[in-house]
Amino acid sequence: MTPDCPEQPVAPGVILWPESPAPFLDKDPRLLNALRTVALTMHAPVIAGSTSLDPDGPRFDMYNSAIFVDLDGSVKDRYDKIHLVPWGEYIPYKRFFSFAKNLTQQAGDMTHGWRRVVFASDGHRFAVFICYEEIFGDEVRLFVKQGAQVLVNISNDGWYGDTCAPWQTLNMSRMRAVENRRWLLRDTNTGITTIIDPYGRLTASVERHALTSLAAKYGYRRDITFYTQYGDVFACTCGVITLGIIAAMVLVSLRRHLKRN
Numbered sequence: 378m379t380p381d382c383p384e385q386p387v388a389p390g391v392i393l394w395p396e397s398p399a400p401f402l403d404k405d406p407r408l409l410n411a412l413r414t415v416a417l418t419m420h421a422p423v424i425a426g427s428t429s430l431d432p433d434g435p436r437f438d439m440y441n442s443a444i445f446v447d448l449d450g451s452v453k454d455r456y457d458k459i460h461l462v463p464w465g466e467y468i469p470y471k472r473f474f475s476f477a478k479n480l481t482q483q484a485g486d487m488t489h490g491w492r493r494v495v496f497a498s499d500g501h502r503f504a505v506f507i508c509y510e511e512i513f514g515d516e517v518r519l520f521v522k523q524g525a526q527v528l529v530n531i532s533n534d535g536w537y538g539d540t541c542a543p544w545q546t547l548n549m550s551r552m553r554a555v556e557n558r559r560w561l562l563r564d565t566n567t568g569i570t571t572i573i574d575p576y577g578r579l580t581a582s583v584e585r586h587a588l589t590s591l592a593a594k595y596g597y598r599r600d601i602t603f604y605t606q607y608g609d610v611f612a613c614t615c616g617v618i619t620l621g622i623i624a625a626m627v628l629v630s631l632r633r634h635l636k637r638n
Contacts, residue, residue, distance in 0.1 A: 534568025
């Protein structure tokens with residue numbers, strides 16, 4: 378991905394790898410060496426999907442993560458997915474649903490992340506949300522409030538097979554770009570890899586299942602929209618007003634009914 382600029386050879390603004398179904402571990406020296414080589418060779422930061430294991434007493438917490446490798450090849454930070462997919466990445470209320478264990482053998486046993494992270498490199502700030510986190514508009518906006526100039530979505534769309542779901546999730550990402558007036562870089566393995574401008578338009582894409590890469594322009598923005606600042610307050614206000622109107626109409630109807638009787 379290259380920032381918006383005149384037609385001339387430039388280093389990419391950022392290099393993305395998708396959320397990966399392969400068991401890449403964030404501390405695997407082979408993975409780290411590969412990412413370091415890419416960052417140093419291309420003179421660009423790298424954001425890559427991985428699985429992270431952190432010790433927690435006698436056991437390990439497993440996270441679905443995005444790691445950030447800076448220009449010097451070092452891992453600067455990591456974002457752990459906060460909104461995990463129920464029945465896919467974890468079993469909700471595991472004790473209560475213990476009877477369903479045999480039906481959910483393919484479900485993961487992941488721990489959700491605890492903090493929102495905005496990656497910074499060379500004066501620019503990137504925010505990553507993973508896979509179906511794109512449906513939570515009121516949460517994605519918080520990355521922008523923390524200073525993100527570009528939004529990044531990495532996804533493993535192999536879950537969906539040949540259904541309409543990849544296009545549905547794509548449209549959700551388009552909404553996140555529009556709500557926050559940010560360029561959104563979307564990188565998937567089998568889904569729709571594309572660049573979305575701040576108005577929800579796809580400016581460059583590759584076909585599904587294509588074994589290829591995408592080099593495209595994008596831009597950085599710092600302005601804050603009403604939605605970014607206040608979230609769903611407008612929608613909630615409309616809901617309250619609607620409920621108030623319905624309640625008033627019911628009261629008027631009841632009074633008329635009582636008068637007749």
